[in-house]
Amino acid sequence: MDDSILRLYPAPSCAVPLRGCYLAERVHELGSPDDPFVYANFVSSLDGRIAIDDAKQGLSHVPSELTSAHDFRLFLELQAQADCLITHAGYLRAIAEHRLDDILQVGIRSETLDLAKWRVAQGLAAQPAIVVASASLDFVIPESVAQHGQRVFIATVRAADAKRVVDLERRGYQVIVAGDGRWVEGRPLLQALGGLGFKRFYLLAGPLMLGTMLRQHMLSRLYVTMSHQLIGGEQFDTIIKGVRLGDAGRLDLRCAYYDAPAADRPGQFFLRFEAATR
Numbered sequence: 001m002d003d004s005i006l007r008l009y010p011a012p013s014c015a016v017p018l019r020g021c022y023l024a025e026r027v028h029e030l031g032s033p034d035d036p037f038v039y040a041n042f043v044s045s046l047d048g049r050i051a052i053d054d055a056k057q058g059l060s061h062v063p064s065e066l067t068s069a070h071d072f073r074l075f076l077e078l079q080a081q082a083d084c085l086i087t088h089a090g091y092l093r094a095i096a097e098h099r100l101d102d103i104l105q106v107g108i109r110s111e112t113l114d115l116a117k118w119r120v121a122q123g124l125a126a127q128p129a130i131v132v133a134s135a136s137l138d139f140v141i142p143e144s145v146a147q148h149g150q151r152v153f154i155a156t157v158r159a160a161d162a163k164r165v166v167d168l169e170r171r172g173y174q175v176i177v178a179g180d181g182r183w184v185e186g187r188p189l190l191q192a193l194g195g196l197g198f199k200r201f202y203l204l205a206g207p208l209m210l211g212t213m214l215r216q217h218m219l220s221r222l223y224v225t226m227s228h229q230l231i232g233g234e235q236f237d238t239i240i241k242g243v244r245l246g247d248a249g250r251l252d253l254r255c256a257y258y259d260a261p262a263a264d265r266p267g268q269f270f271l272r273f274e275a276a277t278r
């Protein structure tokens with residue numbers, strides 16, 4: 001992949017290689033256990049769709065027209081720089097039901113072997129740890145996680161089913177209580193993980209986890225791929241849900257790239273925002 005994209009901001013504009021664009025941001029050097037670096041990445045249409053509900057199955061999925069090889073490459077470059085991936089039970093259930101691909105490992109496909117080599121060259125663990133955020137504890141850990149020797153932590157709420165907690169602990173998973181309400185909360189989760197030495201966290205957990213990180217001023221950076229198309233649909237997900245964020249939702253644009261349209265995809269912007277009120 002030797003395609004180039006156009007950096008629009010900050011000025012002056014210039015063409016840069018797509019491959020290595022997000023690796024060059026050196027995310028893997030940011031953060032500390034006491035001040036963790038938390039980042040997320042979403043792809044969205046112009047009308048704000050990140051997923052569409054399937055009325056027949058009652059499940060949501062990312063529209064195929066939103067996906068592209070360019071966006072996925074940058075997604076993987078961000079993943080390659082994390083100490084820890086924070087995901088959720090819904091994603092693990094989707095893997096088990098073969099509705100979504102398992103992308104919990106870095107550089108295991110032929111076209112991404114360079115990312116595995118890059119990670120080792122930077123002195124990082126071969127694979128990031130996995131944190132599963134779930135109040136219900138209704139999920140199955142993919143076999144790939146054990147096959148690649150990844151550490152696994154389960155984040156749940158104080159009222160979680162005690163029998164399921166005991167079962168998970170018996171299977172060797174460390175359970176972290178990070179919330180007194182219905183959902184896992186960002187601040188206590190990161191405090192616990194920071195105490196274990198983790199510094200950089202990549203969110204693969206959707207709008208609810210993004211919301212708690214923003215509301216508790218724990219999000220450091222947000223990457224958004226803005227696809228130049230309108231999708232529509234009656235039922236859909238957007239980047240954020242829940243009550244209004246107020247100042248916690250303020251973001252500062254720090255970088256913008258333009259990816260020109262091609263026969264197999266519309267044009268798109270690659271945008272990087274920093275949290276304004278962290």
